[in-house]
Amino acid sequence: MAVNGILFDLYGTLIDIETDESLEEIYRGIAHYLTYHGVYLHRWEVRDRYYQIMKKQKEERGEEYPEIDVEAIWSTFLGQEGIKAAPTRRKLAMILAQLYRGISRKRLQLYPEVKRVLTDLRPGFRLALVSDSQPCYALPEIKAVGLDGYFDPIIISAYYGFRKPDRRLIEKSLDIMKLTPAEVIYVGNDMYRDIYGASRMGIKNIFVDSNQGAKSYENVIPDYFAPRFEDVLKGVEALK
Numbered sequence: 001m002a003v004n005g006i007l008f009d010l011y012g013t014l015i016d017i018e019t020d021e022s023l024e025e026i027y028r029g030i031a032h033y034l035t036y037h038g039v040y041l042h043r044w045e046v047r048d049r050y051y052q053i054m055k056k057q058k059e060e061r062g063e064e065y066p067e068i069d070v071e072a073i074w075s076t077f078l079g080q081e082g083i084k085a086a087p088t089r090r091k092l093a094m095i096l097a098q099l100y101r102g103i104s105r106k107r108l109q110l111y112p113e114v115k116r117v118l119t120d121l122r123p124g125f126r127l128a129l130v131s132d133s134q135p136c137y138a139l140p141e142i143k144a145v146g147l148d149g150y151f152d153p154i155i156i157s158a159y160y161g162f163r164k165p166d167r168r169l170i171e172k173s174l175d176i177m178k179l180t181p182a183e184v185i186y187v188g189n190d191m192y193r194d195i196y197g198a199s200r201m202g203i204k205n206i207f208v209d210s211n212q213g214a215k216s217y218e219n220v221i222p223d224y225f226a227p228r229f230e231d232v233l234k235g236v237e238a239l240k
Contacts, residue, residue: 002183003204006121007173009164009188010131010138010153012212013221013229014114015145017106026103030096037092039081049077067163070097070134097136110145111210113230118150120233128173129154130186132163132193153177164190165197185239187232189213196220206235 002193011017027043027050034041041049042051053073058066074093083089121127129151131138138156153176160172176182186205188194190213198205199220207222208229209215223237 001180003183003185003236005123005126005128005177005179005184006236007128007130007170007184007186009190009194010129010133010142012189013187013194013208014110014147014211015141016107016109016111016211017105017141019101019104021104023104026100029103030099031100033096037083039078039083039165049080052076061161063162063166065131065163065166067157067161069161071098071127072138093176094136097134098140101137108141108144110147111229113228115146117230117232118147121236122150125236126177126179127151128177130164130169131155132157133214134158164193165200167197167201169199170198170203186237191215191222192217195222204239206239207233208232
């Protein structure tokens with residue numbers, strides 16, 4: 001069966017990102033910002049509460065591969081601090097989530113040749129994203145690096161409460177595209193979350209050997225190995 005669609009992972013495959021969630025500046029900045037909204041906590045109280053709510057959220061999801069919702073974490077945090085009005089809490093939760101991400105982020109850029117490869121592929125294939133991420137991070141960052149408009153659909157794990165290698169994320173993209181596993185190729189940088197996840201669904205796959213992600217997983221061999229992102233074009237040609 002002919003290949004009509006290509007599914008891409010985002011971070012570590014298309015976008016080269018580095019974040020450091022241990023930075024003291026994150027929690028100090030958020031603690032200082034919260035004082036303007038009547039919340040007075042020490043930076044480490046902010047950090048500890050954030051991780052406590054995150055842990056509880058994961059446990060309550062009851063998923064094999066649970067995904068967090070950072071906006072919901074901050075909304076719960078704000079509710080505990082007496083900010084009860086839902087519209088105010090939702091707006092402030094997004095600001096806190098993006099403040100957290102912005103301070104923790106040390107690098108955000110495309111890997112070499114990403115736009116050229118996607119531009120070459122777009123006339124012949126439908127392109128989709130399947131990403132373990134948060135919409136309040138991923139959607140602005142996709143735009144920031146110039147990739148908005150390339151992908152339809154964009155499947156983001158935080159919307160669903162589970163993450164790769166849960167097969168339901170890929171299934172959701174296939175349902176929207178009205179394609180079968182035999183009609184797509186999956187491109188990712190993590191041998192477990194991406195390649196294992198795709199291969200157990202019978203989806204042909206390309207492993208991109210980037211500076212991130214698991215390089216091996218027991219008994220998993222990609223259908224095509226791309227040492228650089230530009231080699232994805234050769235992989236698609238070999239597998240289509």
